[in-house]
Amino acid sequence: MNVLVSGVGVVLPRAASAAELIEPGPADAPPVEPKDLVGKKGLRYKDRATQLAYCAARAALQDAALVDEEGLTVAAGSVAVVVSSNYGNLDTVTRAMDTITRETAAAGSPMDLPNASSNVVASSVAIRFGLRGPNLMLCNGATSGLDALRWGAGLIRAGRVSRALALGVEPDNAAVRAFTGADRLLDGAVGVVLESEESAAGRGVPGLAVLGAEVRGAGLAASLARLAGPAGERPALWQVPETDAGADALPADLLDGVPRDDLGERFGTASGALGVLQCAAAVGWFARGGAGPVVASAGTDADDASAGLVLLRPAAV
CATH class of the missing domain: 3.40.47.10 (Thiolase/Chalcone synthase)
Structure with missing residues (x-):
């Protein structure tokens, strides 16, 4: 289904x-009321x-x-x-x-x-x-x-x-x-x-994104490999997990050549909100012409688990 x-x-x-x-607004935007x-x-x-x-x-x-x-x-x-x-x-x-x-x-x-x-x-x-x-x-x-x-x-x-x-x-x-x-x-x-x-x-409601393959387990590299599947399809965008040092701290050979999107860098430490934020950002990316697929990921080898989700562009977008 x-x-x-x-x-x-x-x-x-x-x-x-x-x-x-x-493309968010200014960094000094006031808090939400x-x-x-x-x-x-x-x-x-x-x-x-x-x-x-x-x-x-x-x-x-x-x-x-x-x-x-x-x-x-x-x-x-x-x-x-x-x-x-x-x-x-x-x-x-x-x-x-x-x-x-x-x-x-x-x-x-x-x-x-x-x-x-x-x-x-x-x-x-x-x-x-x-x-x-x-x-x-x-x-x-x-x-x-x-x-x-x-x-x-x-x-x-x-x-x-x-x-x-x-x-x-x-x-x-x-x-x-x-x-x-x-x-x-x-x-x-x-x-x-x-x-x-x-x-x-x-x-009569259009889809904004389609949820694809998902994975949860130990190790970021292993999770990303499992998401690739037997066909080995490469994503168009990788939404990276949060790290203390940002996306640059992640190994360069992970999804080598795939553009990296660090939402934490734009909006601050998202913690439990990160995965939902990534899903919403993928919707925004599709709406602005992104073709996908997008890989959202959370949790690095320093965490107790890693998770990943593939988000696909719906045909009507």
Whole structure:
């Protein structure tokens, strides 16, 4: 079963669409203000990661024509939610632990309790938009974003749902900076709607990209070799995994001669949002005339796993 990307939502300081991921706005663009995108209602007491996810979710669902002014245009149970974020509610957890350490558990804010749950972003998005399909939250390290796409596609291929909203979100705050040591973080969210080819055709919605081969295992070189397959088709673009030293630190013989696209260099450390960001950027690349295929990859030999995904240009683009 072919799984397509039928909608994209981009909420970043330097980009508000898939096409802008290729040529982003100025580096000094102001931070995203969620209330300007989705209004103030429902944002109070929600952490920044959840607020950003609301914005990207709405943009992606609208782009896929799954919501209109009256709400969902499809059955609520037909849409799954899969969210990837490694640091989403770290600020809430840190604040709660600091309070317990200084005082007692009874001194904690009751408003913080729901936000301290590891699945708060996924569950909050599902509740806000009335999405009643399977609901998953991944905090899975370097491969987390590509894992979210793989799980979303897997739910569709297994017949659990016809479509899945995959979100990648990471906030920039003091807690994340202290934990990671990074000085340039993504601070945004990206969403893509995955949908079976049959479902998209039935709704008259064009595919923006097609999900191809996928792999997850030990070692970046081994993962890339497995993606090439027996035909050994070479990609037109390689979206590289994040490293401390950037794309130049990756071995030169990996996909030698294939142009490398380092999204982390453009937008900051994306961590759990990287794979979804790469998928959205591939959509933007196709829309701007790229022929594909695109190989998205996450996780190097320094991580506990590597993952890869081939993204193909749909015939109609």
